Amino acid sequence: MMGAAIAALMLATPALAQDLKLPRQKVELVAPPFVHPHEQATKQGPKIMEFKLVVEEKQMVIDEQGTKFQAMTFNGSMPGPLMVVHEGDYVELTLVNPDSNMMPHNIDFHSATGALGGGELTMVNPGEQVVLRWKATRTGVFVYHCAPGGPMIPWHVVSGMSGAVMVLPRDGLNDGNGKPLRYDRVYYIGENDLYVPRDEKGKFKHYDSHGDAYPDTVELMRKLTPTHVVFNGKAGALTGKNALTANVGENVLIVHSQANRDSRPHLIGGHGDYVWETGKFSNRPETGLETWFIRGGSAGAAMYKFLQPGIYAYVTHNLIEAVELGATAHFKVEGKWNDDLMKQIKAPEPIPPQVQGALQPTTAKN
Numbered sequence: 380m381m382g383a384a385i386a387a388l389m390l391a392t393p394a395l396a397q398d399l400k401l402p403r404q405k406v407e408l409v410a411p412p413f414v415h416p417h418e419q420a421t422k423q424g425p426k427i428m429e430f431k432l433v434v435e436e437k438q439m440v441i442d443e444q445g446t447k448f449q450a451m452t453f454n455g456s457m458p459g460p461l462m463v464v465h466e467g468d469y470v471e472l473t474l475v476n477p478d479s480n481m482m483p484h485n486i487d488f489h490s491a492t493g494a495l496g497g498g499e500l501t502m503v504n505p506g507e508q509v510v511l512r513w514k515a516t517r518t519g520v521f522v523y524h525c526a527p528g529g530p531m532i533p534w535h536v537v538s539g540m541s542g543a544v545m546v547l548p549r550d551g552l553n554d555g556n557g558k559p560l561r562y563d564r565v566y567y568i569g570e571n572d573l574y575v576p577r578d579e580k581g582k583f584k585h586y587d588s589h590g591d592a593y594p595d596t597v598e599l600m601r602k603l604t605p606t607h608v609v610f611n612g613k614a615g616a617l618t619g620k621n622a623l624t625a626n627v628g629e630n631v632l633i634v635h636s637q638a639n640r641d642s643r644p645h646l647i648g649g650h651g652d653y654v655w656e657t658g659k660f661s662n663r664p665e666t667g668l669e670t671w672f673i674r675g676g677s678a679g680a681a682m683y684k685f686l687q688p689g690i691y692a693y694v695t696h697n698l699i700e701a702v703e704l705g706a707t708a709h710f711k712v713e714g715k716w717n718d719d720l721m722k723q724i725k726a727p728e729p730i731p732p733q734v735q736g737a738l739q740p741t742t743a744k745n
């Protein structure tokens with residue numbers, strides 16, 4: 380079986396190389412929240428962009444209490460890496476399922492057209508790899524995820540198997556009126572809802588294998604109440620010393636994906652200057668937003684120029700999920716404070732007696 384697959388691949392490879400006379404570019408992917416180097420606008424013609432994703436089934440720690448989780452990942456990170464191409468480029472993905480894994484996996488690209496987003500053509504058993512090519516005909520940010528069929532689909536997705544693709548217009552982003560928009564930094568925040576079963580005492584259960592975890596996990600998934608909602612695979616993955624960094628005056632593009640569940644990103648103390656809430660760059664961005672909505676199964680993009688230094692929390696504005704379940708990141712921004720935008724006119728002090736005396740009790744008295 381494996382020999383046949385290798386033979387098929389050897390036959391397929393020369394054909395792949397010949398049928399498109401386009402330059403090739405091999406991209407080294409990087410783990411989120413970072414994004415591989417890329418041009419924002421390009422004068423080059425379409426290319427075949429080569430990417431490789433290796434599926435890793437592994438145990439990951441998902442909170443600061445050390446809760447262990449039977450994760451499934453693309454390239455070992457949750458979410459998988461962001462892949463950036465331009466409209467008209469071809470994405471050529473090698474999907475590798477090492478024989479150290481136990482399960483078949485595949486990939487459904489929301490940005491691709493046909494064959495279940497490629498899911499039908501990419502199913503690989505442990506010990507196999509496959510090469511899929513698709514043309515990036517639509518611009519925007521799009522989710523990709525594993526979709527190996529039936530009950531395996533939601534389980535693989537909530538185990539961590541999702542990521543995103545960003546297809547940029549060849550002339551880059553614009554504000555909807557033709558004014559070019561350029562970012563100084565780009566971060567990719569993948570949000571995951573995770574479901575970890577508890578024991579009789581209410582403690583998170585630990586399992587030795589994915590198979591052991593499955594029955595309890597699927598029962599919990601059906602209740603639709605996650606135990607964790609995290610950015611970058613772990614509560615606290617992007618806070619404190621892992622905070623995202625920026626400087627006052629820089630335009631930051633934040634790509635946010637959620638493959639399974641709705642989310643409401645909000646930057647506390649900041650805004651979305653330009654927000655492609657549905658993530659598709661052929662639509663004009665919304666401006667000046669306080670909170671935006673990411674539909675489960677989609678990715679969105681928000682651009683913001685930081686105007687004040689400090690620590691900004693970037694949360695999902697279901698604050699229970701943000702604070703209790705983990706969906707909080709931090710931006711650490713350096714630069715000069717602008718008093719005109721905000722200034723503390725008086726520090727906290729005791730209420731003066733004359734003000735205290737004038738305060739009327741508001742409790743109704745009989």
Ligand SMILES: [Cu+2]
Nearest residue numbers: 484525535540
């Ligand atoms: Cu999978």
